Amino acid sequence: MTGTGRIVRGATGIAAVVALSELLAVTGVVPPGFLPPASAVLARAAHLVVDPAFLAQIAATVRAWLTGLAVAVAVGVPAGLLIGGVPAAGAAVRPVLEFLRPIPSVALIPLVSLLLGAGRTTEVTLVAFAATWPVLFNTVYGVQDQDPVPRETLRVFGFGRATVLWLVALPAAAPFIATGVRLAAAVGLILAVGTEILAGFGDGLGVFIAQAQQVVDGTVDVLAGTVCAGVLGLVANAVLAGAERRLFHWHPSQRPLSPRPAAATARAVRR
Amino acid sequence: MLQIDGLGHAYAGHPVLRDVDLTVRRGELVSIVGPSGCGKSTLLRCVAGLTAPARGTIRIDGRPVAGVPGGLAVVFQEYGRSLLPWLTVRDNVALPLRRRGGTRAQRRAAAASALDAVGLAAVAARRPWQLSGGMQQRVAIARALAFRPSLLLMDEPFGSVDAQTREDLEDLLLTVRGPEMTILFVTHDIDESVYVGDRVVVLNGSPAGVVADLPVTLPTRGEQIATREQAEFVRLRAEVGRQVRKA
Ligand SMILES: Nc1ncnc2c1ncn2[C@@H]1O[C@H](COP(=O)(O)OP(=O)(O)OP(=O)(O)O)[C@@H](O)[C@H]1O
Ligand SMILES: [Mg+2]
Numbered sequence: 001m002t003g004t005g006r007i008v009r010g011a012t013g014i015a016a017v018v019a020l021s022e023l024l025a026v027t028g029v030v031p032p033g034f035l036p037p038a039s040a041v042l043a044r045a046a047h048l049v050v051d052p053a054f055l056a057q058i059a060a061t062v063r064a065w066l067t068g069l070a071v072a073v074a075v076g077v078p079a080g081l082l083i084g085g086v087p088a089a090g091a092a093v094r095p096v097l098e099f100l101r102p103i104p105s106v107a108l109i110p111l112v113s114l115l116l117g118a119g120r121t122t123e124v125t126l127v128a129f130a131a132t133w134p135v136l137f138n139t140v141y142g143v144q145d146q147d148p149v150p151r152e153t154l155r156v157f158g159f160g161r162a163t164v165l166w167l168v169a170l171p172a173a174a175p176f177i178a179t180g181v182r183l184a185a186a187v188g189l190i191l192a193v194g195t196e197i198l199a200g201f202g203d204g205l206g207v208f209i210a211q212a213q214q215v216v217d218g219t220v221d222v223l224a225g226t227v228c229a230g231v232l233g234l235v236a237n238a239v240l241a242g243a244e245r246r247l248f249h250w251h252p253s254q255r256p257l258s259p260r261p262a263a264a265t266a267r268a269v270r271r
Numbered sequence: 272m273l274q275i276d277g278l279g280h281a282y283a284g285h286p287v288l289r290d291v292d293l294t295v296r297r298g299e300l301v302s303i304v305g306p307s308g309c310g311k312s313t314l315l316r317c318v319a320g321l322t323a324p325a326r327g328t329i330r331i332d333g334r335p336v337a338g339v340p341g342g343l344a345v346v347f348q349e350y351g352r353s354l355l356p357w358l359t360v361r362d363n364v365a366l367p368l369r370r371r372g373g374t375r376a377q378r379r380a381a382a383a384s385a386l387d388a389v390g391l392a393a394v395a396a397r398r399p400w401q402l403s404g405g406m407q408q409r410v411a412i413a414r415a416l417a418f419r420p421s422l423l424l425m426d427e428p429f430g431s432v433d434a435q436t437r438e439d440l441e442d443l444l445l446t447v448r449g450p451e452m453t454i455l456f457v458t459h460d461i462d463e464s465v466y467v468g469d470r471v472v473v474l475n476g477s478p479a480g481v482v483a484d485l486p487v488t489l490p491t492r493g494e495q496i497a498t499r500e501q502a503e504f505v506r507l508r509a510e511v512g513r514q515v516r517k518a
Contacts, residue, residue: 149352156319156345157367157418167366171357250356250398 018042036220044224058228060203064120065185065192068127072184076132077177080139085169090140097136105130105191109198118199123192130191131184138180142173175248182240189233205229272297272453273318273422278327279478280313286478287313291327293472293481298450302468303457304515309479311457312348315424318455319345331422344420346428348457350411354399361386361395364414371418385417386410388443390436405432412440416447423454429463438495441467445492461515465507466498473514483514 018038024030025037048054083090083097109126116122146169154164196206205225212221248254278291287310295301305311316322318329320339329336344367347353354363364382371378386395389409399407408431415423429437444467448454458464464471465487473483489503498504 147352149347149349150355152321153345153347153353154367155339156321156343158339158341158343158370159367168355171355174357248357250400252400255400 033217033219036223040220041223041227044220045227048224048228054208057203057205057208058232061192061196061205062232064123064204065127065188068124068192069131069181069184069188071124071128072131072135072188073181075128076135076180076184077139080136080177081143081165081170081173083136084140084143084173085165090144101133101137105187106194109191109195113195113199119202122199123195123204126191126195127188131188134183134187135177135180138176138183139173142176143169146172175244175251175253178240178244178248182237182244185236185240186233189229189236193229205232272299272332273455274330274333275318276328276330278314278317278324278329280310280317280322280324280326281478282313288317288324288474288480289476289478290480291474293484295453295455297453298448300444300448300454300456300467300469302464302471303455303474304459304461304464304471304511305474305479306515307459309474309477311474312426314474315345315426315455315457318422319343319424340422342421344415344418344423346408346411346415346423346425348426348430350428350431351399351404351407353411354407354414356398356400358398359396360391360399360402360410363399363410364417367414367418381417382413385413388416388447389413389440405436408432409436409440416443419452421451421453423452424457425454426457427459428456430459437463442495461508461511462499464511465504466495471507471511473511475514475517482517483511485510485514 021035021038025035079093083093105126108129109122112122112126112129116125150168150172151164154168155161159167192204193206193209196202196204197210199207200210201207205228209222209225209229212218212225215221245254273293273295275291275293278288278293279286280288291314293301303311303314313322317324318336318340320336320343331340354360355366358366361379361382364385365378368378368381373381383392383395386392389412391406391409391413394402394406399410402410408428412425412428415425429440432440441463444454444456456464456467468487470487471483471485472481473485474480475482485507487507489498489501491501492498
């Protein structure tokens with residue numbers, strides 16, 4: 001499927017949903033006070049995204065989100081390299097990870113808020129915690145079961161183990177790590193907005209949504225804020241997926257189908 | 272330079288090599304031939320320090336091999352997989368030269384001239400996976416030669432190229448070898464083993480050992496066809512063939 005084809009189909013789907021919601025509102029199937037029509041929500045969202053006060057809220061969320069992601073990468077990638085690349089380390093750490101991983105990070109919001117107070121630190125901590133898992137597990141997955149031949153090649157030329165990890169294991173795992181970061185961005189946004197909603201005060205998109213909820217007729221604002229959160233997630237995904245395509249064109253999953261353009265240009269061997 | 276004594280190895284209880292003795296002088300080019308699956312690659316892996324042999328010792332310049340010996344280069348049988356797909360062909364060739372020091376520009380120049388020697392100057396900026404199998408094999412050869420190793424292990428290095436290129440590469444190897452470069456050259460091709468080698472060592476049996484160690488004494492070494500027509504060449508080729516086919 002081509003890029004434009006995908007965009008056209010996606011836009012058609014969104015238009016259909018908007019049209020359906022309009023129809024439900026106009027025909028009175030859904031009372032206007034219960035669920036405002038999509039046009040009202042989109043108009044409100046369009047109004048909000050040029051409002052400096054609202055943009056400051058978004059910026060606060062994005063800052064916490066990105067900080068948490070950065071921490072997750074700084075922790076998850078080296079830990080994943082160690083666990084996936086050094087079998088003894090992997091065997092020792094794996095049971096602990098298998099215990100921690102199934103805990104839904106959202107369930108930790110009250111605990112961490114209690115320990116660190118309801119503030120930016122809590123938010124960043126929770127984003128970092130939730131985002132570390134996909135980064136860590138994708139790094140482990142990318143490093144273990146790697147073809148041994150490239151590593152052996154560099155070892156044979158006299159490179160030490162750490163250098164081989166850096167020059168071969170890490171680049172070979174990079175496409176997997178990037179996928180992990182993309183998944184981490186999605187779950188990190190959930191934690192950022194979720195923490196803000198539960199805190200209910202301060203700055204942030206989640207705080208905006210939580211406060212709109214308290215107001216009479218705040219439904220439009222709640223929905224407009226939710227749409228903005230969704231758009232943030234979409235943008236992050238598109239940016240990261242685009243970066244993956246550009247950076248990892250050498251990876252088999254990204255290569256064009258016929259990988260040998262104009263072979264056999266030079267055969268002669270000089271003496 | 273290289274001394275192998277009583278080398279034995281087994282994979283998961285399956286013996287592959289037994290009592291392999293081999294001594295190689297500095298600067299010698301030893302061809303190793305033997306039936307498929309007899310353990311030629313295993314022998315090279317042991318010498319490279321990638322596989323610890325179950326029995327026996329390997330000494331280089333008198334010191335037992337523990338880990339990868341210095342100044343080593345290997346052309347793997349899995350040449351395609353030994354190239355890094357995210358680097359260009361030139362950077363693949365230049366990468367090991369970091370162990371040799373020198374500036375980035377010097378490394379790139381050395382890589383470029385090695386690629387030129389194997390006829391691949393035109394594809395230096397491509398990625399390995401954009402090349403044909405035979406071209407990838409020549410990249411792996413260029414990488415090993417650019418390194419100027421003191422010990423060069425080549426496992427079936429000319430297996431994927433056409434006959435003419437193969438002869439050109441054989442002659443290239445004979446040109447670049449020097450008194451400081453010791454070479455173990457594994458091949459399936461009996462003709463080739465005699466053509467490039469100072470000696471031909473035949474591995475055979477199960478588990479395999481050295482069944483023949485034949486010095487190659489050709490009256491003249493020169494042009495491909497003339498060399499292969501000499502009576503001594505024909506005699507050696509027949510003898511190696513007999514030793515390889517012997518059950
Ligand atoms: N990693 C391994 N694990 C188990 N068995 C192995 C392994 N590598 C090789 N073998 C077995 O050891 C034997 C010798 O293998 P080796 O690759 O050394 O043979 P070879 O002489 O290089 O063969 P070819 O000429 O086909 O390359 C074979 O029977 C093979 O099945
Ligand atoms: Mg082999």
